[in-house]
Amino acid sequence: MASSYHAPSANLHTLVNPSSSRSLPYIPSTSRFFTVKHDLSSLNLNSHSEKFKCGGARASMAEIVTPKSKGKVTVFDTEEHLAVSLAKYTADLSNKICQERNSFTVVLSGGSLVKSLRKLAEPPYVDSVDWSKWNVFWVDERVVPKDHPDSNYLLAYNVFLSKIPIPPGNVHSINDALSAENAADDYETRLKQLVKNKTIDQSETTGFPKFDLMLMGMGPDGHIASLFPGHPLIQEKEKWVCFIKDSPKPPSERISFTLPVINSSANIALVVAGSGKATALHIALSDVSNIDVLPVQLVAPEGELAWFLDKEAASKL
Numbered sequence: 001m002a003s004s005y006h007a008p009s010a011n012l013h014t015l016v017n018p019s020s021s022r023s024l025p026y027i028p029s030t031s032r033f034f035t036v037k038h039d040l041s042s043l044n045l046n047s048h049s050e051k052f053k054c055g056g057a058r059a060s061m062a063e064i065v066t067p068k069s070k071g072k073v074t075v076f077d078t079e080e081h082l083a084v085s086l087a088k089y090t091a092d093l094s095n096k097i098c099q100e101r102n103s104f105t106v107v108l109s110g111g112s113l114v115k116s117l118r119k120l121a122e123p124p125y126v127d128s129v130d131w132s133k134w135n136v137f138w139v140d141e142r143v144v145p146k147d148h149p150d151s152n153y154l155l156a157y158n159v160f161l162s163k164i165p166i167p168p169g170n171v172h173s174i175n176d177a178l179s180a181e182n183a184a185d186d187y188e189t190r191l192k193q194l195v196k197n198k199t200i201d202q203s204e205t206t207g208f209p210k211f212d213l214m215l216m217g218m219g220p221d222g223h224i225a226s227l228f229p230g231h232p233l234i235q236e237k238e239k240w241v242c243f244i245k246d247s248p249k250p251p252s253e254r255i256s257f258t259l260p261v262i263n264s265s266a267n268i269a270l271v272v273a274g275s276g277k278a279t280a281l282h283i284a285l286s287d288v289s290n291i292d293v294l295p296v297q298l299v300a301p302e303g304e305l306a307w308f309l310d311k312e313a314a315s316k317l
């Protein structure tokens, strides 16, 4: 389902309160659930704060307690420490799920998330993870050739996939010879075959594919995958994969998993770093009401949700 869409002109600081005058500036409310101080060492709240080893140095992280629906939130003092923890989380999950069902389905977004996966391609994980059991997919992809600098596949290949011994047949990228419409249909058909042959699990509740792990970033406007604020694609209820030709983030033509597929996941990790994401993150994780809903606020997996934040992204919580 793709239709005409006008990117919202308001930025996150001028979001409109629909219950009153349409031009009220958006003023974030104080979080009901937690407070985060900029200096992680001073965190002393509903949180569990600890030191862990990171490349020989001691690193700080703080775990924040949020309502169950918002998942487990961990704030790291640097992106480097975030990347170390993200690699351990992914490798541990891979080991656990491979033992249970002898395979592991992993979905990647594009953007800075991919760089934060770099530690997986280093010792100990490059040797300890059973890469032959991995099947890799994309939650969204730009409709460009695979060797184009905008390609999410190329980004993942350069940072990560080229450095691990994953069978090439287990890397499920889109068909870049097709139009956006056809690439979305083709990807959906391939997912259906892989559900049928049980490579991908299926949600008993929704009937949508149930991936073991989705690793996703979030844009500064609160978008996830290629589902943008105010765009009709966030309403899609039937399709597994949709296309967009008017993406506000270039390039304009993309394909994306729909929200029902995203939310049927067994595990979602949302990885958010940098001060440019702080306002959207505040909206997503606190109890802000009466604003236009951001796509990231609609993430509610059947399974577990884990947030990996750096302290810049968490600075407004």
Ligand SMILES: O=C(O)[C@H](O)[C@@H](O)[C@H](O)[C@H](O)COP(=O)(O)O
Pocket: 109, 110, 111, 112, 113, 140, 141, 142, 152, 216, 217, 218, 219, 220, 223, 224, 225, 226, 249
């Ligand atoms: O292809 C894409 O553009 C992405 O999949 C997109 O959803 C991305 O993950 C976010 O925009 C965050 O990107 P950054 O972390 O680079 O801001």
